[in-house]
C-alpha cells in the first residue's frame with residue numbers, strides 16, 4: 001500500500017491580485033521521489049514555498065502525516081522535518097562551510113553552552129568527503145563557486161534528517177559526477193523512508209530519479225502519473241500544451257572575418273596559456289568539467305578578472321582589457337553564470353534591468369532617452385517571452401528562469417558584437433531554451449560571434465560550430481562541428497584526452 005504522507009489540496013495563490021496557482025492538488029507518498037515539472041513561471045517554486053511556510057496560500061489545505069498544518073515560516077517547516085534546497089542560493093559570504101551546514105543546530109560541548117567547533121568541522125569533513133568535495137570545512141562560503149555552493153546546500157538538506165526534502169533545481173550548476181552522487185544519496189534516503197519532491201528542467205535526470213511526475217502549466221495542475229507511463233514528448237506536450245519540433249534550431253551561416261583572438265591567456269593556476277580565435281557568425285562552445293577554468297577564462301577575457309599574461313585582439317586590433325568597461329567599449333558582452341551576484345538588480349524593475357547596460361553604453365553626457373529605454377525593454381522582453389506583470393514589475397517577482405532571461409535581454413539590448421554566455425540556459429524550461437537557441441542562431445545570422453560555456457553537452461553539440469575543451473585550465477582539444485563526438489569531448493574534459 002502506498003502511504004500518503006502529504007496532501008496539498010486545492011491550493012490557490014495570488015500575488016497582487018494575479019492568480020498564479022489555480023487550485024492545485026499535490027500529494028507525496030512515503031519513500032518516493034515525486035517530480036514537479038512545468039515551464040518557467042508555472043508555479044512550482046511557489047507551491048513548494050507555500051508548503052515551507054514562506055508564502056501563505058489564499059485558500060486550500062495542507063495535511064501532513066494526518067494533521068492539518070499551515071506553517072508561518074520555514075523554521076516551523078524544518079521543525080516538522082521538511083527541508084528545502086532553494087533554487088536561488090543566498091550563501092552568507094563570511095561563514096565557513098561547517099557553520100553554514102550546521103547553522104542553528106551546531107553540536108555543543110559538554111557544558112552545552114559552547115559550539116564544539118572541532119566536532120562540527122569533523123562532521124563537515126566527512127560529509128564533504130562523501131560528495132568528493134576536496135575542501136576544508138573552514139573554507140569561507142565566499143570562496144566557493146556556484147556549483148560548490150549548490151553541493152553544500154544539498155549536503156545541508158540531507159544532513160538535517162528531514163522526512164521530506166524539497167529539491168528545487170538542485171543540479172542546475174553541478175556536473176554529471178556530482179549528480180550521480182546526489183542520486184545515490186536520494187536512493188539511500190528513500191530506503192530510509194524519506195520522500196523527495198524534485199524540481200528540474202533536465203529531462204534525462206527526471207527519468208533516472210522519479211517515481212511519479214506531476215506537471216503544472218500556468219498555475220494549473222495538468223496531471224500526475226507514474227514515471228514509467230511517461231516519456232519526453234508526453235511530458236513536453238503536457239508542459240507546453242503542444243508538441244515541440246526541432247530542439248536545436250541551428251542555422252547554417254557562412255562565417256565571416258576573425259573578430260576575436262586571444263593568445264596565451266594565463267590566470268593564476270586556473271587558466272593555463274589558452275589561445276583561440278572566433279569568427280563573425282560563429283558559435284564557439286567551451287566544454288569542460290566544473291573547475292576546469294571555463295568561467296575564469298571568460299571572466300578574464302571580459303576584464304572581470306585580472307589576467308597574469310596574454311593578449312586579446314578584437315578585429316585584429318590589440319585591446320587592453322582591464323575592466324568590464326573596457327570589454328563593453330569593445331562591444332563584448334558577458335552573460336554571467338551567477339545572476340544573483342553579477343547579473344541582476346533584483347529590487348529594480350525589468351525596465352531598469354534590461355536597459356541598464358545599453359544606456360551606460362549609448363547615453364551621451366548622462367542623458368537618458370526614456371523612449372528608447374522603454375522600447376528596447378519591451379522589445380527584448382517580448383522577444384524572449386519574459387513572463388511578468390509588465391515592464392515595471394520588479395525582477396525579484398519573476399520566476400527563476402524568467403530572471404535568467406532578463407540577464408540575457410539586458411546584454412543583448414546593448415547590441416554587442418561578441419557575446420560570451422556562461423551557462424545561458426541553466427534553470428530554463430525546454431520551450432524557453434529553444435527560444436534562446438533560436439535567438440543565438442538569429443544573432444549569428446547578424447554576424448555576431450558567440451562563445452557559449454555549457455555543462456550540457458547536447459546543447460553545446462546542438463548549437464556550436466566548433467567546440468574547444470578545457471581540462472584543469474588547459475585547452476586539451478578542439479572539434480569542428482562535423483567531428484563532434486560525445487565520448488571524445490568527455491574524455492578530453494575528464495583527462496585531457498589521455499587514456
Ligand SMILES: Nc1ncnc2c1ncn2[C@@H]1O[C@H](COP(=O)(O)OP(=O)(O)OP(=O)(O)O)[C@@H](O)[C@H]1O
Nearest residue numbers: 015020040041042043044045046397398399400401
Ligand atoms: N514574490 C513574488 N511576487 C510576485 N509574483 C511572484 C513572486 N514569486 C513568484 N511570482 C510569480 O508567480 C508565478 C510562478 O512563479 P514560480 O517561481 O513559482 O515559477 P516556477 O515554476 O518555479 O518557474 P521556474 O522554472 O522559472 O523556476 C510567476 O508568474 C512569478 O512571476
Ligand SMILES: [Mg+2]
Nearest residue numbers: 045087399400
Ligand atoms: Mg522556480
